[in-house]
Amino acid sequence: MLGGYGGISSIDINGSKAFLKKFLGEGQGKTGTGCALDCGAGIGRITKRLLLPLFKTVDLVDVTKEFLDKARSYLGDDGKRVGNYFCCGLQEFVPETGRYDVIWIQWVIGHLTDDHLVEFLRRCQKALRPNGLIIIKDNVSYEGVVPDEVDSSVCRDLEIVCRLVGQAGLRIVHEEQQMNFPKEIYQVHTLALR
Template sequence: MADAGETSFYSNAVDYWRDVPPTVDGMLGGYGSISSIDINGSKAFLRKFLGEGEGQTGTACALDCGAGIGRISKRLLLPLFRSVDLVDVTQEFLDKAKTYLGEEGQRVGRYLCSGLQDLVPESGRYDVIWIQWVIGHLTDDHLVDFLRRCQKALRPNGLVVIKDNVAFEGVVPDEVDSSVCRDLSIVHALVGRAGLQILHEEQQTDFPKEIYQVHTLALR
């Protein structure tokens, strides 16, 4: 992707999200009704790894990437981790998160306003880095670089989790929000390029038939 094209790919996405209402429905593109199904699936997935014992992932600190108003932080991460950091490209969403998260928001360590292509997470800080419905906003090279930075940001036995839409074949661009949807083999290849292993992968069930399949991958 040429520099000019790359620049507009990112700036168009920023413009799109700036006009989205800071609500759960806004975060989910009008599919607010699937939020509970999504969270329950994620919780079951994550619980396979968390806990005491050899090789298990700790619960000190998580990073919510593309956090929006904190939908995932509120219902998935804050109940499971002692502290959570939120990163999003839209400052208005992070401002809204401060009220949306309520009392539990006191356990948020940092609100980071940044695109993931520019984010350098603190080394060795996170047990889990949760990346949901946002990898489509990164170019292939930026996604690989970001995943490498995430790996450095993990604590011992930490996990990077990607949960995202999966295309049937190839790469499907979305002009509306300036993103792409990749097929699973492409996601696997990019994860491999970043030097990460896939520990576990599953498809989210019970989503509406008309939306993309959603897959969750645990990486280390």
Template sequence: MSDSNLLWCDLANFYENGKKYWDSVPATVDGMLGGLSHVSSVDIGESIKFLKQFIQSPVSKTNTNYALDCGAGIGRVTKRLLLPLFKQVDMLELCQHFLDQAPEYIGDEMSRVPNCICSGLQDFQPEPYKYDVIWCQWVLGHLTDDDLVSFFQKCRLALTADGLIIFKENVSMNAEFDKLDSSYVRTRENYLGLVEQAGLSVIKETKQKCFPCDLFEVRMFAIK
């Protein structure tokens, strides 16, 4: 799949339609998860296991000073996964109304979120050598292939030594376009190809366990 070959979507309005959709979604955990807030705990539990092997194992080298949550929404991942493990976390999110809800949702720990950046991932210009982990969850389907490759490349420059980009996304057997929220569900192979195009390598990959079987398969990839 390449941008010149997007058969099923209106590329001209791809980002605009995505923003329109998310602007209409309530700033709640249920809103973040398309009505599936009951999967939040098992999602976070598996993410903690995946992340800890890079930051809390005897051989891990990745620091835990600063993480970035991409497509952060109201901060579900920031609050439950990243703030318990990192000293500081920045949130990057397209819709201001989600960021506005973050202080109430996250509570006192919001004091360790120095920056709430309202921007599309495709327009984000991160500072170099800033983040130990850049976490992207259920958001990369909102980028075109070319923008995703360029986003990965920018993220790589924003990592500290031994830093990692981790993404957790739905995958399907055949790539699909979802008109409702203007996003792709890519295949595992699509993702691997885009990681390679960005000049990065997969360090570890794991399938999410214990999700309802009528949902898409979800995979976590650690890349650098």
């Protein structure tokens, strides 16, 4: 759901792919490619273009049933490798312990309160396989917490996001700013957590 900025989809996916490929593969500390979870998956844009090309199985979770129904048709034949479609808000969702190599959380943390985000990240940590990663990719404000009256979400600055990650008992192993996005939108940062 690119909010009128559909033209940035390829830039977004290519940036995410380059970021993720730094961690995937064989060898010490590398992350496996067995199973990924797409959080706030919507109709499955990230599942289709980023996760399914890199992982054997992908699960989707989204609070809106209509989006997940659309994902089934949008994913087409690739949908055969989707393990589960979970219709649930992230504040209640409990991912299966030890299932995921990567948990991808993009453009959705602004819909969670600080407490819900911390608790969700703690549950995600338990759902990781050895050397698994939680990836957050989201808008960051320049300072403080900026409410969005249109969709009742918030945009937090990077310092606040990092503090909440720490409260969840996770550490940031890598962080990058997404480049080549329009100047008028918030900066987008990607964080890899373990």
